[in-house]
Amino acid sequence: MTVRFEDLSISSEILQAISDMGFEEASPIQALAIPRILAGSDVIGQAQTGTGKTAAFGIPALEKIDPKDRGVQALILCPTRELAIQVAEEISSLAAHKKGLNVLPVYGGQPIERQIRALVRGVQIVVGTPGRIIDHLERRTLDLSNIKISVLDEADEMLDMGFREDIEQILEKTPEFCQTVVFSATMPKPIVEMANRFLNDPEHLAVTQKQVTVPSIEQHYYELRPHQKLEALCRIIDANNLGRVIIFCSTKRGVDDLTTHLLGRGFSADALHGNLTQTQRERVMQRFRNGSMDILVATDVAARGLDVDDVEAVINYDIPNDVEDYVHRIGRTGRAGKSGRSFTFVTAREFYKLRDIMKYTKAKIIQSQVPTLQDVAGIKTAKLMEEVSLTLATGKLDRQSALVQTLLVDEYTSLDVAAALLHLLILRDSPVAASKESEFDDFAPDRNKKRERSDRDRGDRGDRGDRGDRGRDRGDRGRSDRGSFRDRERKDSDSRFSRPRDGGDRFERGEGRSFRDKNESRPERSGDRFAKGGREGFSNDRGGERHEPEAGMTRLFLNVGHKMRIGPRDIVGAIAGETGLPGKIIGAIDIRDSFSFVEVPSEHADNVISVMSGNQIRGYRIAADRANLKG
Template sequence: MEKLEKFKSLGLSENTLKALSRKGFEEPSPIQEKTIPYLLSGEKNVIGQAQTGTGKTAAFGIPLVEKLNRKPGSVQALILTPTRELAVQVSEEINSLRGYKKLKIMPIYGGASIEAQIRELKKGIDIIVGTPGRVIDHINRGTLDLSKISFFILDEADEMLNMGFIEDVEKILSKTNNEKRMLMFSATMPSKIKVLAKKYMGEFDIISVKEEQLTTDLAEQIYFEVRKSDKFEALSRIIDVEENFYGLVFTRTKVDAEEVANRLIDRGYSAEALHGDISQYQRERILKKFKTKNSNILVATDVAARGIDIENLTHVINYSLPQNPESYVHRIGRTGRAGNEGTAITFVTPEEYRKLLFIKRFAKAEIKKSTIPEIKDVINTKKQKIKEDIKSTLSDNINNVYEVLAKDLIEEFKEPEKIIAAVLKNVYQDELETNNYNEIKEVSIDKKGKTRLFVALGRADEMNPKKLVDYIEKETKVPGRIIRDVRVFEKFSFITVPFEDAEIITAIFKKKSKGRKPLIERAKEKKDNNDRNDNRNNDRRSNGRNSSRNYDNNNRRNNYNKKNNSSDRPKRNYNKSANN
């Protein structure tokens, strides 16, 4: 099938097709295949339902690029996202899709200079990707006019709901015109989303794709605990212990990709590096070489590997742990395809173990611990392969000249074993030498320990130990019975939970914080382990030498209470939550 043929059939312009080619896209994802032609041809409002990591951004970004032209003086499209990170990501993605079209796209979010954003808005922006809070701020300042927009897009609508943004979204919608086209994308479809759609979208169609398992059962998922300095040695052993290794090796940066690929080449492997600095010509050459198996190892970054569709991979190796769970799902989804089994291997340093736990929960995947092959195992595997190669050659028709030479050698030296050994050494050189490999030191990760967490709520917020435990259980679904050593002070509290549950709690509250400091985070290590005077000393410190720390705590608590009491935000009362 011709490259980009399916994208061409969707009716895209040559400019967009070239942009997709530069990004390495080959085929549209299911949500893209259904949504793009609908948005290009129809006029109705749309709800797109698909899981995270299925290409939703391009599903609405490509039609926007196709339908809009530069129009100085007024915003043509507004895309709302729940987090600043997503706003930046969506903005960059659409910017890369516009090709040579002169559209101006800008993310606006809290934490960035509002003065700089105002200057850019005055110059004229076509597509704004923003978080609700900062968008409302600009509307209130009179620096953002949404009365003439053509498209209003709500990205990750279910997350907007979970994070308490729906009232903000409604406030923003009230400032838009009635003629706009509204698009809503969500991984799930809770009832409140449907209520919002009926209230503001009028007639709408739902475009959904079949929900698939995040990670395939055909991909065996394992992880190795390894020091950073031993990762390359571990990679070499994995490659050598496999009979026909054909895999993608993911690194975090382009520098790492180059370094790992070059070290593999120096060791005699057939490897290539793929990253953002590679030209389009080089990219196509490298991919062609890899797809035809003229090279069997491709070391790549997430960005460079986006859109690549390669069949029959035996391995995907996370040389560097991915930045987020979505990237993990994308990476390992490239093995275990079309009924073929594959293996996804992740290298984890002791410092990264918490992150691995978070990825496991998100992907709902069983990632089992395994042991790195020992040197003797690698050598035995190579010996077996040599035997099989010789057996295979014996079954072929061997030229008589070699048989004559073999007889001459046996008659002359009378030692067949030594003759065969000399031939093997001549052919395989030092392939079976154990000193080709370095020792890998064993690492130990404490998986059963406890973690102390700091909570920016205390007696001043009407908290007591029971209410605090009930509140955390309500918000995170972590069982209250495992929350121990609860200490509630005037303006903050401490709790102790098992290592793994600490990851759940901190991740959830970080997500709910909307870019501000979360209500719950890991406690700083104590300089003095004597707990006898904790209560008295902590209360005294609130007015003493740690005033800057308490200023941050007060800000977090005030932000929390402001959110609960503000008339334009959802009412959320932790006492009510605790008693429900």
């Protein structure tokens, strides 16, 4: 049944703002959640990305705010700075007609002094990342004693990133009368445990779909060799006449390289990844939103929380390792009832990933063939001829006719001139026009090697680890002790080390907070120095002897240690977040009083040294170098 916003007991000011934003009908999660949150109930809402969750909690939160009170009355926690900014912007738009109401996003990467000044001036709604909220609480620049509602947005993402202890510490600071709302795409056990502790008789709301992905998204895949990806990408963009596109790569370097290649071929593109400053990130997103740039090339972590309308297509240049990442990626197109398309590139060795995705999403992903140059040229020419016909129909070509007349000499007719102009336009309009068909005339997979591919697929599965273990890891995400922040810092000094699933933007520069892995504080593992999957390389005891690094690993020296309150999660988070390396490949860590050692794969050692040198962990400037193995 269709529910209109007018039917949800919403104030006229917010209804006007909703109308200004172009919305009339509430989404299913909005229709379920808004009345219950307005009534004061604690709520657990389960809905996928792109279903209107922000308005589902943002509208009731705004209705509870007293604009005359300049104190903080609502707190919204988000996993990433990008999502915090997006949520703050949307809530500000919803509050456009409510005078005296201020919304402040707080996150790492932005000078904290600026945020403190805004808090002193007075804001009613704070939207922030857990790490930066903790910083403000420790500085006593944020007072939660009078907040009326707290919201956890994308709670499963926050727990997956190791923020459970931070979230619990924050919720402990809220008053007894505070209403608590949790939104999450999935409901792992840690969320249920946290809800039982902090929510009061919550109502469970779920918007379920038979298909995990959005039905309005037309999904295609292309089986390619790695060296064919760039050419295939350009042809697909041209042949489909794609406008606003998001392309996903697995690494920051991959993002930069692909962006450079696209610019070189005449496409309007820019990069978005964790190495950009906040100012640079905001500039890139502004260009993408206002249409001055058509193609956004991004990593998964950098793109989390992005909410951009009218994305025509998502292209998985690198197929994601996690099926849930696939869902999040393509969920950025086909929104608000509009159709969308996704294109995924897969190599023979990655075919098992595609099968996992299709099994998980229960959606049909169509195998397609890369357009030939003739296909692209034909499509571009047809589009150009259509534009020419429209231009002729409008008339007003006197000036242009005069210019053509100057070219009409004895040997050239008007037909010759028109043909020459079309030739130039077609060449200039097609970035792939200079490609050599002979170099890419074998896009179709070699069916004679089908058996070989299947054998490789089975072999690759063995490298991925036991799926049962992976499932248990997911179920235990965020499991942690419930001690105070200071207690947890003391526990960090034990240097028990476990790895996150990936690093990404979990480390917020200057903020000095990263994450605790899902396994780090399991009681039954309290005696282990390294959690499951860790590599025992040397003693973690201060002053303990050093051993040779594991084969294929290089030991690095960092000039930070226990005295700076540095823990293993800080080091892993910093390296993973700044270099793009998966946290799971970082090796043993040895933390001393004033310095530390960390093992990284030898092929990445120079890059880690280069990226980390001059960077910061917990506000301390890092000097990184190869360790002296003789000491």
